[in-house]
Amino acid sequence: MGTGWKLYYTNDEYIDERSGRCPSTDEFMYYKRLDLCFNLNSPMTINFPVIKTFCSHMSAELIRIDSSDKQQFIEFITANETIERICIQGTDKIFPPNWTFDDGTLMTFFNEDEASAEPDGGKGNIEMYTGYKWHDISDVTLHPCLPICEII
Incomplete structure (x- = not known):
C-alpha cells in the first residue's frame, strides 16, 4: 500500500507462458489445470494435411x-468464436475402423453426435461441429474451421 504501488491479480490456472515447453511465441498459452500448452489460430479452409x-x-x-x-x-x-467448426486430431486411416491420434495411439474419449450417428468412420478425420459434437470429415472440404495447435 502507498504511493506508487499497484495491485495485480494473476490467475494461476490460465497464464500466458511457462518456461520451457510453452513459449510465448506464436501466441501459445498455458492452462495449468490440464497441463495444456495451446494456441487459437485464425480460421482456415479445412485441409487437414495443410x-x-x-x-x-x-x-x-x-x-x-x-x-x-x-x-x-x-x-x-x-x-465467443463465430466459426462453427473446430478441427481436432483423430483419424481412422491408421488402424481402420479404430480411431487413433496421429501417432497411432488409440482414442478412448469421444464426444459423439449420437443423433447423427457421428463420427461414422471412413472419411479419415474428426471435427467438432453442431454443439461441439464430433463428426467424421474428409481431408479437404470447402468449409472453414478453427485450428487449435498444442505442444505435447
Whole structure:
C-alpha cells in the first residue's frame, strides 16, 4: 500500500507462458489445470494435411481431445468464436475402423453426435461441429474451421 504501488491479480490456472515447453511465441498459452500448452489460430479452409503442417511449423500438433475436461475447456475458450467448426486430431486411416491420434495411439474419449450417428468412420478425420459434437470429415472440404495447435 502507498504511493506508487499497484495491485495485480494473476490467475494461476490460465497464464500466458511457462518456461520451457510453452513459449510465448506464436501466441501459445498455458492452462495449468490440464497441463495444456495451446494456441487459437485464425480460421482456415479445412485441409487437414495443410493444417497439420501449419501446427508442425510451430513444433506443435493439432489438438488432441482425450478427456471430458479437455473437451469442456475447448468449448469454454471457443464459446465467443463465430466459426462453427473446430478441427481436432483423430483419424481412422491408421488402424481402420479404430480411431487413433496421429501417432497411432488409440482414442478412448469421444464426444459423439449420437443423433447423427457421428463420427461414422471412413472419411479419415474428426471435427467438432453442431454443439461441439464430433463428426467424421474428409481431408479437404470447402468449409472453414478453427485450428487449435498444442505442444505435447
